[in-house]
Amino acid sequence: MSNYKQPALAISKLRKTYGANFEALKGIDLLVQAGDFFALLGPNGAGKSTTIGIICSLVRKTSGSLSIFGCDIDTDFANAKKYIGVVPQEFNFHQFEKPFHILVTQAGYYGIPRRIAEVRAEKFLREFGLWNHRFEAARNLSGGMKRRLMIARALIHDPQLLVLDEPTAGVDIELRRAMWEFLREINRQGKTIILTTHYLEEAESLCKNVAIIDQGHIVQNTSIKSLIKQLNRETFVLDTRDEVGIPPKVDGYPIAVTDTHCLEVEVERGQTINPLFAELERQSIDVLSMRNKTNRLEELFVNLVEKQL
């Protein structure tokens, strides 16, 4: 039997080979503690979807072991499945069914009596702003509503581990922020969340820990904070008041002109930027604004993945 003191997800030496010789996962190990908000990142074809497919039993592993809250998926399959709620990337509900029926039916698959399922369905439909659309065909809902319906469906049986495969893909900023807040809240309530995303600022904003997977290997498995600490330098973009023809020379700060009113400056980690501004001021270059060139995590991600190539 399982208990919540066990890791939410424990993967050991997990391998998956498609066909004769395509090895999608090459013996990965992964541990996600109960209550974690965990990001699984990687480029397309890295093995994220295969890993998630194995977790939710839509893909058969070739070898290795996987347990969910202590329930081994080989020996205690039914209990392991009860702990998981999955939000796939693609809309995969019955397009002609109504949201209310989709939720009640999904609860039924987990053995939840109809009267309880209906109460839960109402709760989630109201919470996700879908109550007024509960008897419309699901295919007529907007993209954002469909996405919310997918999350509601994954939560209907009260799973302890929620797996989200790019939940905010194609979702507008307002809704994305609202979904982030909702996910933070259910994580605060104790649900473990595993998230795959291409929006790295999403992982940085939401997640505590992260694994980066590439070519079937876990290339990094650490906390978001320690991952970001690995960054040695950052690039800042400075917008200038006047036109800048040639890059100003400032010792210790490589500067490039990318536009007539725009400079890019590389700054080492731990290096202060006060001398840079002092020197620019001395050279009569007024800076109107400053921003990071790229998302910090994105930069690191690219570095880690490029190392594998």
Next chain:
Amino acid sequence: MSRYEIWISFVTIVAREIRRFLRIWPQTIIPPIITIVLYFLIFGNLIGGRIGHMSGLPYIQFVAPGLIMMSVITNSYSNVVSSFFGSKFQKNIEELLISPTPNSVILLGYVVGGMSRGLVIGAIVTIMSLYFAKFSIHDLNVTIAIILMTSMMFSLAGLLNAIYANSFDDISIVPTFVLTPLTYLGGVFYSTQLLDEFWAKAALINPVLYMVNAFRYGMCGVTDIDIFWAFFMVGISIIILFAFTLRQLEYSSSLRS
């Protein structure tokens, strides 16, 4: 899952299947009824009157059990094949596959859903056939048992077809090239006593022949084959199909890669 949870899961699948075919009743209920009424009109009233008697029965009375059975076979089959393949195509079958519902319950849920449609259509066609022919039930137990077993067998066959199917073409090939010929050559419209010895023996490999004859026996007391043998054949077919379909549900790469 506890037994109670498994029961809820089973009822959920069956209810969803029944809701599905009732929701699209213009596609699922009306067409088979129109088709069978046309059969009754043409083969029963118009042509049947000229044929006279077959196996000691007026022709319309002879074909009625076969036509009812034909509607049960085609509707049980098509309900499961279209529903399961549709779920596979839209990927909402994943809702079920990721749940703790055992594969045997998924199988039974779809099969009972298919049987429900087959029996609903069969019941409607039976009621309508009373307008064209008068008959009494010769053996109620045989009638009920064979119709339940037949609808179960073809629901299983429909599920197996849907598991293997990769396109909509794949789910129309079997009904067109296998099911329809078997049904038409399965003694619905004629007695195998009319065939010469070779073809009469060849007809015995057609499973539909056993079902139609057992059902005709239940309704009219007339059959070309031994009833015990008919039940045995259908029973064995169900057991083999059940075991094979369950295995495919578990291991088919079209469901779990």
